[in-house]
Amino acid sequence: MEMIIIIVFVLGYLAITLEHNLKVDKLIPALGMMALLWAIIALTHMDVFEVNAELKELEATHIDEILLHHLGKTAEILIFLLGAMTIVEIIDYFDGFATIKGYIKTRSKRKLLWIFSILAFVLSAIIDNLTATIVLITILQKVLDDKKTRLWFAGLIVIAANAGGAWSPIGDVTTTMLWIGDKVSTAQLIEHVLVPSIFCMVIPTFIASRMKVFQGKIEGEFTNGSKKSKYGTIMLYLGLGMIVFVPIFKTITHLPPYVGMMLSLAVVATLAEIYSNRKFTISAAIEHSEADAQGHHSPVHQSLSRIELPSILFFLGILMAVAALESLGMLFHFAETLDESMPMLGTEGVGEKVSDLVILILGVGSAIIDNVPLVAASMGMFSVGMDDPVWHFIAYSAGTGGSMLIIGSAAGVVAMGMEKIDFFWYLKKIAWLAFVGFIAGAGVFILIRNLILNG
Helix, strand or coil: CHHHHHHHHHHHHHHHHCHHHHCCCCHHHHHHHHHHHHHHHHHCCCCEEEEECCCCEEEEECHHHHHHHHHHHHHHHHHHHHHHHHHHHHHHHCCCCHHHHHCCCCCEHHHHHHHHHHHHHHHHHHHCHHHHHHHHHHHHHHHCCCHHHHHHHHHHHHHHHHHHHHCCCCCCHHHHHHHHCCCCCHHHHHHHHHHHHHHHHHHHHHHHHCCHHHCCECCCCCCCCCCCCCCHHHHHHHHHHHHHHHHHHHHHHCCCHHHHHHHHHHHHHHHHHHHCCCCCCCCHHHHHHHHHHHCCCCHHHHHHHHCCHHHHHHHHHHHHHHHHHHHCCHHHHHHHHHHHHCCCCCCCHHHHHHHHHHHHHHHHHCCCCCHHHHHHHHHHHCCCCCCCHHHHHHHHHHHHHHHHCCCCCHHHHHHHHHHCCCHHHHHHHCHHHHHHHHHHHHHHHHHHHHHHHHC
């Protein structure tokens, strides 16, 4: 039956990878694959196990217990993401991101490139790389009319956003998974991955800034337009501040991150309701249709209706599917086989070099297939302790490797949709810049890690 399990997983994985060719949203094969895998396990009464990280062995358990265990771990991630997405949508409800556009004054293409790259790097660390890309490309469309030049800017924004998301526990889904899964801590992740991520962003941006396409000035004048709400700036800083507060809350209370995110959402939502002169009422559901007719909306209700539920369902499907393989011990045994055939997880000598190569391959692979299942699988395979350099390198590689293809990251896919970027144009013009940045950052990471280990 294990062979059938593997076949179902591979077929589901292929369907996810070929999403654009099949024209089927990737959440569909992810959910189907998850349900089929657990159904096969239940119907055939296969033994399920839980990995004991301390003893590095498998412990037999009941299917209901292991299913509830994995669902709980997955729900922590999903609820965290729901909270973060809602806060971002509330900021957007008040047009808070228009404040950022007001800071852009220069007409020099080179300076504009650096401004957008730095903004993408910083914003993605706070509101995640996907949202940062949407915000900045929306602003870019308002300040730059030339389509061809805008494609280049969008490509560099994707690289910078993915680099910025890699060093923050709330900057990318994969780093959030590692953080919530107690594989990395906030302070250690920033200490080990921030500098490599800076190199990953700065080097491609510097090279691109010397290219002809970024020479000269943009034509026309900037128009800031009118904001929908006078509270936009307040809501921007409040929302970003409350998201940044989440890791601090976790450090102080030692509670799971989603608890802090729910507190942050409650604070932001309260201010949003006050500023919009709306209240929560028991009869809100009854009056909903009337309110729609009058054009009035609760900012919280409207924001909840705009979050990307398909992404949430995709994460549910793929994480629970990978959990099925983990519960059967497949990922654990695969890691053991790799460890026996080559000392992959060693911290000295050859083992360290092999580990680096494997994780670099994982990073390149994340450009071809989704990095979420890759990181989920690695979490089930490797039993090294919290804040081991392996986890930090996985966070860097999986977070930044996807920039090498336009379909290799959520930021790239959304940029592709917003600017109609051609796959082969990106491969020819941007991919090599992303690869140079990825390798440069990886080299810096290895250098810093070795200095820390030897120092």
